[in-house]
Amino acid sequence: MSAITPGFFTSLLSIAPQFTGIISSCSMVFGTLGNIAAPNLIGGFILKTGALEEWKLVFYVSAGICVFTGCVFMIFGSESPITTTLTVGDTLGKWLVKNKLGEGTYGAVYMVLKAEYYVLNELKRAKAQHFCDLIDHGLIDDIKFIVMTLVGSSLGDLRKHDPTAQYHKLSLGCALSVGIKCLQAIEEIHGVGFLHRDIKPGNFAIGRVNVRQIYLLDFGMCRRYLDSSLQIRNPRKSVRFRGTVRYAAISCHLYRELCRKDDLESWLYQQVELTNGRLPWKNMTDLDEVVKCKACCREFIKELLGGCPSEYLSVMKNIDALGYYTNPNYAQIVKYLRLAIRRNNVNEYPYDWECKGENTPKNNTAKDKVK
Structure with a gap:
């Protein structure tokens, strides 16, 4: 003091x-x-x-x-x-x-x-497709403001509260299609040099008019991973926990510097939850218990990926193999999800929230599941 x-x-x-x-x-x-x-x-x-x-x-x-x-x-x-x-x-x-x-x-x-303004401005310059438009900003009567696109419900709310979302999950075709768009949004924010560090269903939303549009929100935890020379910044020795416990990457639990891999790992946990409605550590509150469960799921695969298309195992192996400086192969992950759509013979559209009553998609489970 x-x-x-x-x-x-x-x-x-x-x-x-x-x-x-x-x-x-x-x-x-x-x-x-x-x-x-x-x-x-x-x-x-x-x-x-x-x-x-x-x-x-x-x-x-x-x-x-x-x-x-x-x-x-x-x-x-x-x-x-x-x-x-x-x-x-x-x-x-x-x-x-x-x-x-x-x-x-x-x-x-x-x-x-x-951060909200700065990241959105960078994404606007890059003509990113999965983010709110930065419409205006300025100063009026000593009050500074930003105006951005108004969005619809979050994926978290749609998964839990939409009457067509059975067992707190999306139909398989919808989950796979939405997963691709969420991944594209993550690739876009990485493309302008930022990590999101809080990937979760609550931070993705659909459009108010175009309900098939997916937006990535909330940049309060963003961090630049590129320096002024566009080189990857060296990791700090120890950092604070960042993110949401349920979706946080293992590195986050270990207080390591996060990288692009960790955003993708959080996306994978989100994708599993959207697909089968659960995560093994859902009801755990102790950080140590949660990270042990996440690590054990690499050995007992079915605990995490049970009920998901077999391609999810390939996706997880792809993400787990990434290092701090490795550039993720986003296109390869998209290929795995596209393959799952074809192999399970499901339709991407209409999305679940576009359907009412008897129009609800019936193809809600994978035919070729992780065993």
């Missing part, structure tokens, strides 16, 4: 001279906090509300979050050199580090963007 003193504001002057007036005016106020203990890592944002003179310093004793984009994040200690650093692509809550503006002995200043 360390105390905040007026001296640390002086140290910030060497980092960002353009904020001299703001920092100086704040030093007297925060000088009164000199006897208050605070963590070494303290968050603050400078919000632009108009001209440069109107930028406001918003101070939080623990890393704070403000609204939207175009902000500056500062980390600092007391009068001791800081040991915590950030790199481009790191996320702090919903904020994505865009670049470093300056650094001194006692602090650093970073430009940050709201």
Whole structure:
């Protein structure tokens, strides 16, 4: 624990001279906090509300979050050199580090963007097909906003609550077709240099008008896996748990740096659940028990893939063989799913939520199942 003193504001002057007036005016106020203990890592944002003179310093004793984009994040200690650093692509809550503006002995200043906006903007530039359109963004009366496509129900809700979704699963043709589109969405976000890190049915939704369209949502846990030279970033030695326990990859449980493989592993668990309505660890809450179950399913295959097309085993082996730096063969996985559609003689369309009563698809199980 360390105390905040007026001296640390002086140290910030060497980092960002353009904020001299703001920092100086704040030093007297925060000088009164000199006897208050605070963590070494303290968050603050400078919000632009108009001209440069109107930028406001918003101070939080623990890393704070403000609204939207175009902000500056500062980390600092007391009068001791800081040991915590950030790199481009790191996320702090919903904020994505865009670049470093300056650094001194006692602090650093970073430009940050709201991850939701930044990732969507990159996907828009890449003309990705499975994401909400970024329609508008701006500033009105000091309120910053983004406008994006309104979507329909999530796959999680459709699986559990749609009256045509028998036993909390989709018909086989629907599950396979939707799985392909979800995989394509993951490939698109990987293509612009990001990992999603929270792949699950609740983060995929259908369109409100085109109910066959699949959207990938929620980029709050995204992280860039490519550096500024478009090379894969080296893994950190240890990271925090990221994602949702039920769908998290084994590497996540082991606190390892996540990679593209891990998004695909989460997709596989989602795909199994959409297909057969269950995951073996569904009712487990202890993280250690869950990861042991996920690992055991590699030996006792039927526990995980029972009731699924035999091609799912090939998909799992393909994903499990990937390494941290390996580029996934998304097309090969799609081929396996297309083969499952043909071998089981099922139709992709209409989707289950397009059907009513007697029109519900009858081909709800695989003929050639994992044994």
